[in-house]
Structure formats: structure tokens, C-alpha cells
Amino acid sequence: MQYYYLFILLVLVLLHGLSHGLGIDQASRLRALRGKRLGGERSSDDGRWEVLDMEDEGFFDSGKMEDDLIEGGLPGQPSGVLFKQYAGYVTVNELKGRNLFYYFAEAAEDPSSKPLLLWLNGGPGCSSLGVGAMVEIGPFGVKPDGKTLYLRPYAWNKVANTLFLESPVGVGFSYSNDSFEYNENGDKRTAQDTYTFLINWFRRFPHYKNRDFYIMGESYAGFYIPELADTIIKRNMKAVSSSIIHLKGIMIGNGIMNDLTDNRGYYDYLWTHALISDITHRGLVEYCKFPDSYECKKLEDHIELEVGLIDFYNIYAPVCIRSSNSSRKPRRHGGFDPCEADYVLRYLNLPQVQEALHANRTKIPYAWEVCSSVITSWTDSPSTMFPIYKRLISSGLHILIYSGDVDAVVSVVGTRYSINALGLKVIKPWHPWSENTKVVGGYRVVYDGLTFATIRGAGHEVPRFQPRRAFALMESFVAGK
Ligand SMILES: *[C@@H]1O[C@H](CO)[C@@H](O)[C@H](O)[C@H]1NC(C)=O
Ligand SMILES: *[C@@H]1O[C@H](CO)[C@@H](O)[C@H](O)[C@H]1NC(C)=O
Ligand SMILES: *[C@@H]1O[C@H](CO)[C@@H](O)[C@H](O)[C@H]1NC(C)=O
Numbered sequence: 034m035q036y037y038y039l040f041i042l043l044v045l046v047l048l049h050g051l052s053h054g055l056g057i058d059q060a061s062r063l064r065a066l067r068g069k070r071l072g073g074e075r076s077s078d079d080g081r082w083e084v085l086d087m088e089d090e091g092f093f094d095s096g097k098m099e100d101d102l103i104e105g106g107l108p109g110q111p112s113g114v115l116f117k118q119y120a121g122y123v124t125v126n127e128l129k130g131r132n133l134f135y136y137f138a139e140a141a142e143d144p145s146s147k148p149l150l151l152w153l154n155g156g157p158g159c160s161s162l163g164v165g166a167m168v169e170i171g172p173f174g175v176k177p178d179g180k181t182l183y184l185r186p187y188a189w190n191k192v193a194n195t196l197f198l199e200s201p202v203g204v205g206f207s208y209s210n211d212s213f214e215y216n217e218n219g220d221k222r223t224a225q226d227t228y229t230f231l232i233n234w235f236r237r238f239p240h241y242k243n244r245d246f247y248i249m250g251e252s253y254a255g256f257y258i259p260e261l262a263d264t265i266i267k268r269n270m271k272a273v274s275s276s277i278i279h280l281k282g283i284m285i286g287n288g289i290m291n292d293l294t295d296n297r298g299y300y301d302y303l304w305t306h307a308l309i310s311d312i313t314h315r316g317l318v319e320y321c322k323f324p325d326s327y328e329c330k331k332l333e334d335h336i337e338l339e340v341g342l343i344d345f346y347n348i349y350a351p352v353c354i355r356s357s358n359s360s361r362k363p364r365r366h367g368g369f370d371p372c373e374a375d376y377v378l379r380y381l382n383l384p385q386v387q388e389a390l391h392a393n394r395t396k397i398p399y400a401w402e403v404c405s406s407v408i409t410s411w412t413d414s415p416s417t418m419f420p421i422y423k424r425l426i427s428s429g430l431h432i433l434i435y436s437g438d439v440d441a442v443v444s445v446v447g448t449r450y451s452i453n454a455l456g457l458k459v460i461k462p463w464h465p466w467s468e469n470t471k472v473v474g475g476y477r478v479v480y481d482g483l484t485f486a487t488i489r490g491a492g493h494e495v496p497r498f499q500p501r502r503a504f505a506l507m508e509s510f511v512a513g514k
Contacts, residue, residue, distance in 0.1 A: 102117065116144065133201075134198075148244055153258060262421075282430060287435075287448070290422075294447060374403050387401075432482065463476055
């Protein structure tokens with residue numbers, strides 16, 4: 034088996050994170066990873082992507098649902114919240130002590146009639162609790178004081194029971210007893226551990242076992258999600274009926290799909306949105322056919338200089354400028370606060386919050402972070418999801434790929450190139466869609482096998498920037514429309 038390591042990942046992450054003044058470096062990590070892994074040698078095994086055999090010891094987790102109930106709710110949450118929340122660890126490998134942390138918010142009303150939704154953030158290394166739950170789709174967001182929570186108007190638990198997993202080990206509160214394992218994360222083990230997590234989680238929450246199940250997420254989860262879905266479908270064929278997972282659909286936002294087309298889309302997006310010069314664009318197109326080349330790396334660095342301090346995740350959004358004056362009230366711009374990840378960071382590091390979440394009982398020797406800095410290498414990552422997409426499509430899985438159209442990193446242009454390269458037949462051509470208003474929410478194309486939708490005015494974390502439109506899209510997807 035061929036391994037390769039991304040020793041420079043961390044350095045790049047830090048540089049990108051700082052230079053953009055951002056808290057969520059989900060996309061910067063992705064760019065760093067992409068830049069590093071585009072070498073040609075690796076693509077040979079793409080057609081044979083297969084998770085490792087399950088290790089049996091992963092299947093025995095004796096945790097109890099009642100022990101995971103967050104009694105009295107989360108510290109600082111608003112009053113009058115009636116839905117139940119659970120959080121805790123599921124052991125996915127007993128030998129090494131790999132433990133994955135989850136947070137589960139039941140549907141706000143009538144949870145027993147609602148589907149189950151697993152949300153995954155990307156990175157690799159970013160937290161679905163800190164990003165997905167706390168700044169995108171969870172029931173609560175964190176206020177600027179870093180201590181109290183507000184109710185999110187378009188929380189997705191109005192439609193589904195929402196499960197957030199911090200994955201892989203080394204992310205957030207998820208840990209391994211053997212810290213060397215943080216260097217051994219990769220796509221295959223992530224899919225395997227997540228599958229083991231689900232099997233064990235369903236044992237702990239048996240009344241969810243037969244529920245319609247959806248996997249949703251964004252960014253690098255553009256790989257995690259198809260890989261997990263593929264694993265579930267394969268395992269379901271071998272599994273005894275009691276461990277079949279009722280996977281109905283996957284929904285992926287601004288997710289990576291295929292290196293070459295995604296990358297070309299990145300360069301073309303920057304140029305067509307007036308962020309880089311003609312000459313730089315021409316150079317990128319010319320030299321980054323060989324992304325490991327010196328010329329390409331130099332040009333990629335040059336992008337930073339030409340673009341300057343903007344938010345690559347949402348090119349028209351304000352960036353978080355941290356001020357030492359805590360008394361100064363941060364402004365919410367168009368409904369979103371660019372500094373929100375900072376409040377989440379403070380909140381999730383409060384001892385009383387960790388206690389309420391049943392997190393960090395083993396005294397993890399580093400702080401909770403939005404995107405992990407203990408994961409500094411990544412062992413395996415295919416260069417394309419196309420072979421998996423083809424399998425998923427032929428399995429009849431319901432697939433929605435959506436794209437916020439002001440994200441430069443995994444841009445709508447790249448996603449369109451990628452979907453076009455899949456060569457699917459168009460069933461319903463490009464047309465505008467809207468929520469209940471007359472205003473266009475975005476555009477949609479139905480292909481034979483998947484649906485593609487854009488969300489107007491949304492950046493990389495779509496529900497963060499366009500919560501109402503993202504909610505409407507998810508709601509209609511779950512309703513099978
Ligand atoms: C992992 O470490 C914790 C704390 O030291 C311990 O309680 C637990 O039993 C260990 N688990 C495994 C599988 O070694
Ligand atoms: C902080 O506040 C003080 C007084 O209100 C002001 O003089 C100072 O310039 C502020 N500093 C920053 C970095 O905003
Ligand atoms: C875990 O708790 C210890 C203190 O008990 C703290 O120093 C550390 O930052 C925490 N780690 C995480 C990941 O929350």
C-alpha cells in the first residue's frame with residue numbers, strides 16, 4: 034500500500050488561517066491538501082477505492098443512550114427548549130482506544146416521525162460540532178460573549194434529527210489513546226471508523242435504526258460522504274438485517290469531486306470574478322497541469338498577493354478583524370458575524386460546557402479547536418470521486434450536489450466542470466428555483482443520477498451565509514422533491 038504524508042499541511046493551514054483573519058480554515062486546509070496531493074503517481078488506485086476490512090473489536094461499544102443525555106440542556110442555552118440533546122463518545126477501535134465524539138440534537142417537534150441526518154464537515158480536520166452545529170445548521174449559535182447561546186432561526190432540526198460527528202480522531206473532542214494515530218488518518222480509515230461509529234450509535238439509539246438516513250456536509254466531506262455512502266451500501270449487502278443502515282440520500286455543499294476539474298474551476302473562478310490578473314490566470318492554466326511543479330507553486334503563492342485580504346470562502350463578505358477591545362461590539366453583516374468561530378472556540382473550551390457535553394473526560398492534552406492542529410499528515414486521498422459516484426448513482430441513491438456561488442475555494446465553476454465531466458444525461462435543464470418567495474434562490478439542473486443546485490449569494494459554508502435558502506433546499510431534498 035502506498036502512503037504519502039503531508040508534512041507541510043499544518044504550516045500552510047496556519048499561514049492561510051492567519052493571512053485571511055478567519056476562524057474556520059476548513060477550505061484553506063483543503064487548498065493546502067489539494068496543492069500537495071495533486072501529484073500524478075497517486076491516481077492509480079482510484080478505481081479500486083475500498084475500505085479496509087472491519088476490525089471486529091470496533092463493534093463492541095457498551096455505551097448507553099441515557100448516559101449521553103444532556104440534562105437541563107447546554108450551558109447558556111435559551112429557555113423554553115423542549116427537544117432532547119445527547120452527546121458522548123463511541124469507541125470505534127478498542128485496541129487503540131479510538132473514540133469519536135458526537136452531538137445529537139433531536140428534531141424540535143415530533144422526532145419519532147422525522148428522518149435522521151448525519152452532518153460532516155471537511156478540512157480534513159475541521160469539527161462538525163464547532164462548524165456544522167454551531168455556525169451553520171445546529172439548533173444554537175454562540176453569542177459574542179462566548180458563554181451564551183441563541184436559537185438559530187433556520188436550524189435543520191426543524192426537519193430532521195441532527196447528528197454531528199467530530200471525525201476523524203484528533204478532531205475536536207475525538208481522540209485516540211495512542212496519539213501516534215493522529216498521523217495515520219486518511220480517507221479509508223475515516224470511512225471505516227465512521228461506519229463503525231454508526232453501527233455502534235444505532236445500538237445505543239435503537240429506535241433510530243429503521244429511520245430514513247441522510248448524510249450531508251461540505252468541502253472535504255465531498256470525499257468523506259460518497260466514501261461513507263459507498264461503504265454503507267457495500268456493508269449493507271453483507272450485513273445481517275439488524276445492522277442495515279437505511280441510507281436514503283446524500284447532499285453535499287461546495288464539495289471537492291475531482292482534482293483536475295475542481296482546480297481548473299478555482300483558477301477560472303478567481304479570474305472571472307476579477308480577483309487575479311490575466312497573466313497569472315494564463316500561467317496557472319498553463320503550468321498547474323503539473324501541480325507539483327515549481328512554476329505552479331510559485332503562481333499559487335502569487336494568488337495570495339494579487340487577491341489580498343479577502344475571505345476566499347465568500348469573496349464579498351467582510352473578514353473578521355480581531356480587536357483587542359473586547360468591549361467593542363462586533364457587527365453582524367447581513368445576518369452573519371465573521372468572527373463567530375472565535376465565540377465557538379471560547380464556548381467549547383469552557384469546562385462546564387465540556388462537562389455538560391460529556392466531552393474530554395480523559396483530559397486530552399491540548400485544547401478544543403475549530404480545525405485540528407494535531408492532524409498534520411494524511412495518509413490517503415483519491416484524486417477523484419467519479420468511480421464512487423458512478424456506483425452510487427447506479428445504486429439509486431438520492432444525490433444532491435449544491436454550490437454557494439460566491440465561494441472561490443471549491444467554486445461553482447469547478448463543480449460544474451466536474452459534473453460535466455461525469456457525462457450524465459440532463460433530464461431537466463437549467464432553471465431558477467426559489468423558496469416561497471418570488472426571489473430566485475439559485476439555479477438547478479436535474480441529471481440522470483443526481484441533482485445540482487446553486488445557492489445565490491452563499492459562500493463555502495452555505496447555511497452560514499444563506500440560511501433560509503439552504504434550509505429550503507434541504508427541506509425539499511428530504512421531502513423527495
Ligand atoms: C484509553 O484511556 C483512558 C484514560 O486513560 C482509559 O480509561 C481507557 O480505558 C483507554 N481505552 C483503551 C481502549 O485503551
Ligand atoms: C480600544 O479602546 C480605547 C478606548 O475606548 C481606544 O482608545 C483604542 O484606540 C481602542 N483600541 C483598538 C485596537 O480599537
Ligand atoms: C481537556 O481538558 C483539559 C483540562 O482538564 C484541558 O487542558 C484541555 O484543553 C481539554 N482538551 C480539549 C480537547 O477539550
